[in-house]
Amino acid sequence: MIDAQAIVNILIQTSYAATPLLLAAVGEIIGERAGIVNIGLEGIMLISGFASIVFAYMFQSPFAGVVAGVLIGGVIGLLHALITAYLKGDHVISGIGINLFASGFVPYGVEAVWGVRGYFTIPASLKVPRIPGTDLSPIFLVSLILALGSYWVLFKTPYGLILRACGEEPRAAESTGVKIELTQALASTITGLFTGLAGAFLAIDWLSSITKNLPAGRGFISLAIVNFANWNPLLGIVGSYLFGFFWVLIGWLKLTPLKEMIPLPLMETIPYIATLAVTAGVIGRARPPRFTGRPYRRE
Amino acid sequence: MKPSSILGSIDLSKLEDDIVEVVFAVLAGFAISGLLMAAGGFDPIRAYVSLFKSAFGDLYGVSTTLSFATPLMLTGAAFAVSVRAGVFNIGAEGQVYMAALGAVIVASLSLPSGLYLIAEFLFGVLLAITWASIAGFLKSQRGVNEVVSTIMLNWTGFWIVEYGRTYVYFDPAEPQRTIKIPEAGRLPLLVPGTELYAGIIISLVATVIVYVIMWHTALGYEIRATGLNPIAARYGGVEVRRSMLYSFIIAGSLAGLAGVMEVAGRPPHYAITTGLSNLVGLGFDGLAVSLIGRNHPLAIIPAAIFVGALTAGSRGMQIESGVPLEMVKAVQGIIILILAVPGLVKMLKQWRGKK
Numbered sequence: 338m339i340d341a342q343a344i345v346n347i348l349i350q351t352s353y354a355a356t357p358l359l360l361a362a363v364g365e366i367i368g369e370r371a372g373i374v375n376i377g378l379e380g381i382m383l384i385s386g387f388a389s390i391v392f393a394y395m396f397q398s399p400f401a402g403v404v405a406g407v408l409i410g411g412v413i414g415l416l417h418a419l420i421t422a423y424l425k426g427d428h429v430i431s432g433i434g435i436n437l438f439a440s441g442f443v444p445y446g447v448e449a450v451w452g453v454r455g456y457f458t459i460p461a462s463l464k465v466p467r468i469p470g471t472d473l474s475p476i477f478l479v480s481l482i483l484a485l486g487s488y489w490v491l492f493k494t495p496y497g498l499i500l501r502a503c504g505e506e507p508r509a510a511e512s513t514g515v516k517i518e519l520t521q522a523l524a525s526t527i528t529g530l531f532t533g534l535a536g537a538f539l540a541i542d543w544l545s546s547i548t549k550n551l552p553a554g555r556g557f558i559s560l561a562i563v564n565f566a567n568w569n570p571l572l573g574i575v576g577s578y579l580f581g582f583f584w585v586l587i588g589w590l591k592l593t594p595l596k597e598m599i600p601l602p603l604m605e606t607i608p609y610i611a612t613l614a615v616t617a618g619v620i621g622r623a624r625p626p627r628f629t630g631r632p633y634r635r636e
Numbered sequence: 637m638k639p640s641s642i643l644g645s646i647d648l649s650k651l652e653d654d655i656v657e658v659v660f661a662v663l664a665g666f667a668i669s670g671l672l673m674a675a676g677g678f679d680p681i682r683a684y685v686s687l688f689k690s691a692f693g694d695l696y697g698v699s700t701t702l703s704f705a706t707p708l709m710l711t712g713a714a715f716a717v718s719v720r721a722g723v724f725n726i727g728a729e730g731q732v733y734m735a736a737l738g739a740v741i742v743a744s745l746s747l748p749s750g751l752y753l754i755a756e757f758l759f760g761v762l763l764a765i766t767w768a769s770i771a772g773f774l775k776s777q778r779g780v781n782e783v784v785s786t787i788m789l790n791w792t793g794f795w796i797v798e799y800g801r802t803y804v805y806f807d808p809a810e811p812q813r814t815i816k817i818p819e820a821g822r823l824p825l826l827v828p829g830t831e832l833y834a835g836i837i838i839s840l841v842a843t844v845i846v847y848v849i850m851w852h853t854a855l856g857y858e859i860r861a862t863g864l865n866p867i868a869a870r871y872g873g874v875e876v877r878r879s880m881l882y883s884f885i886i887a888g889s890l891a892g893l894a895g896v897m898e899v900a901g902r903p904p905h906y907a908i909t910t911g912l913s914n915l916v917g918l919g920f921d922g923l924a925v926s927l928i929g930r931n932h933p934l935a936i937i938p939a940a941i942f943v944g945a946l947t948a949g950s951r952g953m954q955i956e957s958g959v960p961l962e963m964v965k966a967v968q969g970i971i972i973l974i975l976a977v978p979g980l981v982k983m984l985k986q987w988r989g990k991k
Contacts (some may be wrong), residue, residue: 355715380969428974430927431784433726433923435969437972440965441968442963444963445673445959445963448960449675449677474841477709546913554787557784557787560783564780565783595836602802603799605798606791607790609788610792612790613774613785613789616780616781632978633929
């Protein structure tokens with residue numbers, strides 16, 4: 338009934354579904370560990386996805402597209418740090434602003450650049466090529482390396498200790514000479530860079546198109562994964578692949594006789610209910626960095 | 637009684653700063669968006685003129701603006717109550733869906749005609765409160781981050797209502813939408829031939845009631861104390877978890893009113909349409925309304941009219957100037973990014989002093 342090929346296909350599809358979640362979640366973990374909460378991941382993915390297509394087109398190169406998407410994400414992360422770390426603005430409000438701006442700017446941009454309403458697809462030549470000999474994306478490998486590397490930097494190096502101190506005890510960190518705002522700005526920029534790569538992955542790798550619904554809630558799922566992962570990039574891998582698998586599973590269930598029994602719209606609720614249940618179930622042991630999301634003010 | 641004490645949190649000396657900040661942010665939002673439009677080859681002046689002409693140019697425009705403001709006052713007040721309680725409950729979106737489904741479920745029953753309206757409101761708001769309470773319960777009992785839980789509930793609600801629309805309550809005559817609310821179950825129009833319906837009166841009254849609850853009752857005091865400093869509130873004898881839960885319930889009932897009224901009040905559908913297109917965004921637009929209104933129920937009324945005008949005018953803008961109607965969201969996003977910066981007035985004054 339289920340042959341080996343089907344299992345391999347499900348695994349490959351899961352790698353695609355999980356990659357953007359993992360990138361954004363690991364980026365957000367780094368930001369929140371330093372004390373910066375950014376709920377604008379959804380908006381960053383959308384703007385970076387748009388930018389990556391624009392630049393891939395301009396230079397006729399998917400590589401230029403990826404670089405542009407990543408950099409634009411970093412710029413938005415830096416802007417968020419300017420508002421939250423330096424100007425002591427509210428983290429959640431800034432994130433809402435990013436999401437709202439993206440939801441208006443990208444449909445506008447699609448029309449302004451290509452003169453079409455709402456939907457633009459790129460030719461296969463501008464898609465990020467597969468890893469030779471496989472059906473896998475190179476960004477899939479990059480995301481795993483970034484997750485492992487982030488874990489190592491956060492928990493095994495002095496830089497990681499400094500970064501985490503900004504999110505746990507900024508006052509104590511500052512008394513040892515750590516520049517809180519600078520560290521937070523750097524971390525928030527990394528959040529943006531990683532999330533920008535997630536957006537570029539969606540637009541010019543996996544889906545190879547841009548619509549105003551490009552992220553389709555993935556930015557918010559990534560936020561849930563951060564909670565689930567207890568702010569640890571290794572558990573972030575577990576969470577992203579779990580949720581990615583749920584999505585693929587639904588796509589697969591839709592093709593089986595089960596679809597006669599469970600109506601499609603109700604099947605669509607599965608990943609969201611599962612996210613909620615898992616988050617509620619594990620939250621007892623999860624603890625956010627003590628000072629995260631709060632503007633750091635000196636007396 | 638001094639005016640400042642009647643107005644509760646509106647400290648008059650701060651009120652001036654608040655107004656200056658919001659006006660500055662709004663103007664900057666238009667200016668930056670205008671630059672983006674110009675960069676894309678559009679004429680921003682023409683776009684804004686057509687935007688405001690369609691929103692305020694005639695009786696139909698004003699009616700459309702006010703009809704869009706009607707649900708936004710409620711979802712804006714819902715978010716404001718949450719923020720005041722110190723929680724970022726962005727679940728109004730899903731609660732609006734559930735309430736609209738509740739109204740349609742009531743419409744599918746055979747009731748004495750006098751009962752429809754009241755039953756729609758009761759059942760719709762009840763469903764919305766239930767939906768909000770899940771997030772409230774998870775927050776207060778399990779410590780689940782409310783941003784995460786409400787987003788998941790929004791999507792879950794979306795698909796449940798989509799299920800209801802396509803599988804259960806579809807109209808055999810027009811299967812892309814649900815059955816219509818029967819005439820006896822509809823709110824009357826205020827201006828014939830427009831979309832302005834009696835719901836705006838309910839919205840205004842509800843917003844004022846929220847203000848009274850928040851600034852003139854013990855419950856409101858406890859909710860606000862929880863938001864300002866939960867630890868201090870607990871020492872002061874406030875049941876912090878209970879206050880938070882109440883904030884979710886109040887927010888849920890407001891969003892529920894918005895959802896019921898959108899299907900029982902706004903012409904021409906009186907039903908839930910394809911992809912919930914007549915409901916999508918009502919909750920999220922409430923965030924912008926609340927933030928522009930500085931999370932104060934009374935200031936939310938003009939803020940809702942402002943965002944309502946942007947929504948109402950955006951179609952005219954698109955037709956006359958070619959700028960996609962979504963651009964008004966970018967304007968709101970920029971306004972909110974600017975408003976996220978505290979002490980803007982002080983900075984502006986310092987900057988002017990330096991020149």
